[in-house]
Amino acid sequence: MIYFSARPITLQQVDTKQYESLRKFRGRFSKNALREDYKDVQQFRTLFTRQLAQTVNANFTGLRAHDRARDDGQGELERARSRRRREQETEEARYRRNQIRNERDAERARYRKVNTVGGATVWEFASEPHHYACPTCWDTSIMMLQPQSAMSGEFYCPRCKTSYPIGPMQPLPPETARRSPNAWG
Numbered sequence: 001m002i003y004f005s006a007r008p009i010t011l012q013q014v015d016t017k018q019y020e021s022l023r024k025f026r027g028r029f030s031k032n033a034l035r036e037d038y039k040d041v042q043q044f045r046t047l048f049t050r051q052l053a054q055t056v057n058a059n060f061t062g063l064r065a066h067d068r069a070r071d072d073g074q075g076e077l078e079r080a081r082s083r084r085r086r087e088q089e090t091e092e093a094r095y096r097r098n099q100i101r102n103e104r105d106a107e108r109a110r111y112r113k114v115n116t117v118g119g120a121t122v123w124e125f126a127s128e129p130h131h132y133a134c135p136t137c138w139d140t141s142i143m144m145l146q147p148q149s150a151m152s153g154e155f156y157c158p159r160c161k162t163s164y165p166i167g168p169m170q171p172l173p174p175e176t177a178r179r180s181p182n183a184w185g
């Protein structure tokens with residue numbers, strides 16, 4: 001906004017050259033759009049206060065809308081990011097679970113269920129070092145059975161304390177025995 005004083009003055013006070021320049025300058029602003037004329041300070045104050053409020057309100061509202069739009073945009077972006085993060089975490093968790101399961105399966109695949117000489121049904125490791133695993137604990141973990149005493153043929157699980165009459169340990173298949181002559185310690 002530009003304000004022009006329309007205050008009455010005496011002609012003697014007027015520098016005609018300057019007044020002509022001012023008139024041209026004033027003519028460049030159409031009335032009501034950008035230009036206001038005021039007769040005295042009181043009117044100037046009223047006009048200026050009202051128009052300032054209107055201008056600020058218009059622009060401020062615009063800014064607020066802009067801020068909201070920007071915040072919405074950022075919120076959307078942030079939501080998309082955390083969604084992707086959650087997806088990645090889920091993927092990783094799934095991958096880890098699969099890995100653990102595969103490892104467990106691979107480990108369990110090396111055992112076979114056997115009926116021992118002593119009459120127990122246990123899991124026998126198919127490789128070296130030769131040992132038996134507790135069938136009671138099998139679903140939770142692979143627990144290696146421990147001999148109760150040197151030659152009794154009685155084994156027990158250190159976890160669930162179940163005893164298994166396995167009987168005298170059978171020698172390993174010949175090819176395994178050859179590869180590990182000290183397997184029986």
Ligand SMILES: [Zn+2]
Nearest residue numbers: 134137157160
């Ligand atoms: Zn057990």
